[in-house]
Amino acid sequence: MAPQIRRLRIAVSGLGRMGARHANHFLHRTPRAELVAAFTPDAREQAWAKENLEPWGVKIYDDFEKMLQHEGLEAVCVATVTTVHAEHTMKAIEAGKHVLCEKPLSTDLAVCQKVLATSLAHPHVKVMCGFSRRFDSSYLTAYAQTLSGQIGRPTILRSQTCDKHDPSGFFVAYAEFSGGIFVDCNIHDIDLSLWFFSAGTDALPKVKSVMAVGVTAIEPDLAKHGDVDNGIGVVEFHSGQIAYFYSSRMNAPGQHDMTEIIGTKGKLTVNANPTTGLLESHLPTGIHRDIPQTYYDRFEFAFVEEARQFTDAVLDDKVVPVDMESSVEAVRIGVALQESLRSGKKLFFDEEGNQVEDGAKAKL
Amino acid sequence: MAPQIRRLRIAVSGLGRMGARHANHFLHRTPRAELVAAFTPDAREQAWAKENLEPWGVKIYDDFEKMLQHEGLEAVCVATVTTVHAEHTMKAIEAGKHVLCEKPLSTDLAVCQKVLATSLAHPHVKVMCGFSRRFDSSYLTAYAQTLSGQIGRPTILRSQTCDKHDPSGFFVAYAEFSGGIFVDCNIHDIDLSLWFFSAGTDALPKVKSVMAVGVTAIEPDLAKHGDVDNGIGVVEFHSGQIAYFYSSRMNAPGQHDMTEIIGTKGKLTVNANPTTGLLESHLPTGIHRDIPQTYYDRFEFAFVEEARQFTDAVLDDKVVPVDMESSVEAVRIGVALQESLRSGKKLFFDEEGNQVEDGAKAKL
Amino acid sequence: MAPQIRRLRIAVSGLGRMGARHANHFLHRTPRAELVAAFTPDAREQAWAKENLEPWGVKIYDDFEKMLQHEGLEAVCVATVTTVHAEHTMKAIEAGKHVLCEKPLSTDLAVCQKVLATSLAHPHVKVMCGFSRRFDSSYLTAYAQTLSGQIGRPTILRSQTCDKHDPSGFFVAYAEFSGGIFVDCNIHDIDLSLWFFSAGTDALPKVKSVMAVGVTAIEPDLAKHGDVDNGIGVVEFHSGQIAYFYSSRMNAPGQHDMTEIIGTKGKLTVNANPTTGLLESHLPTGIHRDIPQTYYDRFEFAFVEEARQFTDAVLDDKVVPVDMESSVEAVRIGVALQESLRSGKKLFFDEEGNQVEDGAKAKL
Amino acid sequence: MAPQIRRLRIAVSGLGRMGARHANHFLHRTPRAELVAAFTPDAREQAWAKENLEPWGVKIYDDFEKMLQHEGLEAVCVATVTTVHAEHTMKAIEAGKHVLCEKPLSTDLAVCQKVLATSLAHPHVKVMCGFSRRFDSSYLTAYAQTLSGQIGRPTILRSQTCDKHDPSGFFVAYAEFSGGIFVDCNIHDIDLSLWFFSAGTDALPKVKSVMAVGVTAIEPDLAKHGDVDNGIGVVEFHSGQIAYFYSSRMNAPGQHDMTEIIGTKGKLTVNANPTTGLLESHLPTGIHRDIPQTYYDRFEFAFVEEARQFTDAVLDDKVVPVDMESSVEAVRIGVALQESLRSGKKLFFDEEGNQVEDGAKAKL
Incomplete structure (x- = not known):
């Protein structure tokens, strides 16, 4: 019998590391979605697609604009290199396609704002930036507990992203x-x-100040790009909340992303005690366990859940779970932290979001 | 475009709690399989199937024999009540269908042996009993580490199945x-x-003795069926290996199934430190974490992997990952433990598997 | 100024591994006790005592009887080889000295009962067998939680003693x-x-049956003594409670003694997640932690607390925290398990403690 | 027999919460030390001392200068209120007494430097500031592993001190x-x-910049003193190392002090997974464990070890394990962080330790 289920006809743009994964998620792990097309300009990625997508009935394009015209196409997942995120997202929106775009929209705040404006101009098109951690079951439970009031008012947030050294x-x-x-x-x-x-x-809470520092401990060449391999950033909000961050490119055993949400009555930790699974090895050298090697090992199921929730939001005409304003704000803060890292200065902002020269106006 | 991929056409027999899950796994989470049919004699289950399976093109049957004749059907997943497992499995085998049967084949050893004989008589039909833990990633890694020799010779195995009190x-x-x-x-x-x-x-190691004891701590009515709510069993093998088991129906926080594989050079533990995910709550009353509530919460992904590996074994004509002999042997040991529990006696076996009256022949 | 505090004048008999530790505990870590004498017949131990005890004012004896006559002596800690425990304990009791005796009183049940009789004949003399785990803070907290009713009725107890391979x-x-x-x-x-x-x-709960099995996985020569390097024992009590035990001489990373107390409403685990301290090392090979290497590494502070509580019980004329009846009963059960191991048989007992031939009387 | 052991004759100044503990440590838990005297001007503390110290032969003084003249006195442990630390330390040094002073020497950097100068002027007098964590076994093992090169070059250090809300x-x-x-x-x-x-x-590494922020989440009155109940500080060193800190007065379950030492080849965590002991409770509401309630619950044994190592250093004429220069530097950094918190500004320093106006000179 032919299925009678209505499924979201979606295409993936970009078939690199994450693009290929997104394609597989929509093809095999999102029951209500149907991957109908994929775009890549890259010959190697096209070969992969011919072997892995085409036999399942997915049409492969080497021209993004043409793919947008694929018959019946309803949505696009943009997973190209970051520099193309914004362009494809805007074109898809303008073509009336719903968009799930990999983070970040752009590394350029002005471009992000342009995407946001495009989105706002097309209110019937759903647009969501793929902040995968929001779909991880541990974070989702932490969020539910926060909403329940269990930890009081969230006041301090510590969060880190630490990659295994490549x-x-x-x-x-x-x-x-x-x-x-x-x-x-x-x-x-x-x-x-x-x-x-x-x-x-x-x-959203409004930024009051940002300050970042960092070092190049293992890759001095990063300095050429004003970058570091270990960075620490602190963000004060006018709401009396503070977030502080750490990122590293040299975590020895693998990927260790963790978060503490500290409220006035309690604290939630996500991944304070990292592990791959439920196995421990008791050997003459002690007790050992492994941790995920990559962010995908850690967040694979979050990406699948992201695809599912995006699909549901479109099919059922619900609000997408990650709003565009906060995705743009995240870039604004990231860019400000990077600027603080490069200048060595603490940066201050007023409640309207304008940078202010004199920190005194923003002081304690 | 129409998919050109060859997929295994499978049916599910029985749509109770686990049957419905198996149906969903083959329908949505096993890319190389195609759920084409399902059988249930139960009106409530049929209603569920009409809503959840039929729209995806799955044909619903209320007659198992007719389902076996579904055009193009290649395999059957038997997930009925335990008392019907063996009958459906044998009928499917005789109809030339590959079978994935839920554990146990039967609670009656003679029936299990009949299933095994049927299977052996149809060597081209793949038959596998669904021991889901063998597909759990932590157990799989433990098995790979055992094969690698890291813990020396596996000598003692402790394993428990503890359900949340229902x-x-x-x-x-x-x-x-x-x-x-x-x-x-x-x-x-x-x-x-x-x-x-x-x-x-x-x-397979050969059983030398079994001994079991138990109590009815919370459900005295179990005694009517010669059963207990907390059982401890010890199995000696002629190979100089010992396994000991615990099962309980009264684990307070949820499902806690764990295993230790103890070798001459090291020990592997699976789930010594149970948890649902990576979240811990730091509250005035201490640090808290949840554990899975049911065996499905714990082993969901193992069931999906089981469906995938069974499908691959059939499509690629490989040996199924769980052999029938050991599945029958597991029942034989379980039945002997239950008999030891009921009689209060330790039971002895010679190397040919015959029960021997005099324990002395089997002593240290 | 001279101290005016009344302190218990105690001697230690035996200065081997544990004797030397007991001497140090009473000398330096038990404020209300004063180590006044020590006995050892061993030249090497005497040399150690001359260097480590004598300078602190401790008199060293090579004759146990003479030590018992040391002026003002009030108590003796017996820490000789096991074979001498009972003799010294009885002589000390008869000399009116309070006794803390290392476990077990004897490996011979009849001898234990003789010690018990001697103790009962001298009601003003405090006698305690040093079951150190009862003084470990984690076990003490577990016991307090059990008494509070938090886990309902304790029904199943699993406990293991696993030594690092020597x-x-x-x-x-x-x-x-x-x-x-x-x-x-x-x-x-x-x-x-x-x-x-x-x-x-x-x-005390009354034993209904005992059953033990074991293997010599790494030290076949143990068989000469009717012993094993890995043993599993199960003890049923007439009270509807079951304890099951594991012991091993081949735990790779170190000492791993752990206990689960399973009640009708909850479970307490002590040392399910072993570790030496609070340090973990995140290295390219994974996350690592160490565990204690010996039982003393694990229970050092329990031994100190044992010395303190024994001292307090004597000085304040309180009941000692470990009663002699249970210490004798522990030996009785241990001996029965060893006999079951050697004979390969399950042993049955009636409520009066008599061994009964026919298990049927004791069955479920 | 009278002891012939040479013991360090020490006095404690101040018998408040920590003073009383130090007195007990030297009296009962430091075999090579002899607590001979104690000073307190406080009537309640004197009453405590009469009951708890005097019977052990400790002389109680209400005049610090007179106590310094106690016959045979060799050393003083200063555990008064912080405002008196420096004065008593300097007086004791000038009287030729070795000093173990509670941290910090003073909250005023100039005063700290005066203490340091006094110490340097009396090279035969041992002076040590009591940074207790350096004596905790987990930190000591972490330090040994760091020295061994296991984690490469220590580059980032994260450390927090979080008190249970009082x-x-x-x-x-x-x-x-x-x-x-x-x-x-x-x-x-x-x-x-x-x-x-x-x-x-x-x-010692040289400070390049400090930046601190904070909030008063639960105690707004702290603002009167330019203080917060949650503070975050970041310290860059000219050596290309960065430390970042968090402190909180509102940790719900108890004391949670933890540290990560992140090197180019690995990371060490101390207390990432806090717990009081080895007990976990499996209850209907999940798995629970407690954590220490106060810093003394967490670091009791570190304080005892501190007393022991200080005593050994004096008796055996060894270098004390915490050098005065770093104790003064710690105050300098703490004061700078507090100033940054109050001003809202990031502060910069050149390699000579002079504050520099223009951050540009210190930028990346």
């Missing part, structure tokens, strides 16, 4: 385009601070 | 058919002992 | 005198079962 | 004298950064 130096070359460690890595932690600090309120 | 008393009524706590719960732990103790060898 | 083979030679693994190692676990199962009641 | 508001009143949260709480974390960052080198 000796290939990929991230050094990538630093030219990544926007820097605060925009590339800590953007997730920044997003979490906006999410948790606005829990139960109507508004 | 105050509805469902398991008391169910005890009439379950075969008892050692056949119903510890069958998984028994299977793990056969799996790990034969790691790297060609043969 | 490649010197010391424990093989020692097996000739140790009474076997259940008397030497699991005696602590047996004691814990008696302690927790009688929590909040007036009486 | 609803009495004691710490609000105390804020007038405490020097603020960075001098009172994070001084320990600052000390750890100096210790670990100089591991294996000859010199």
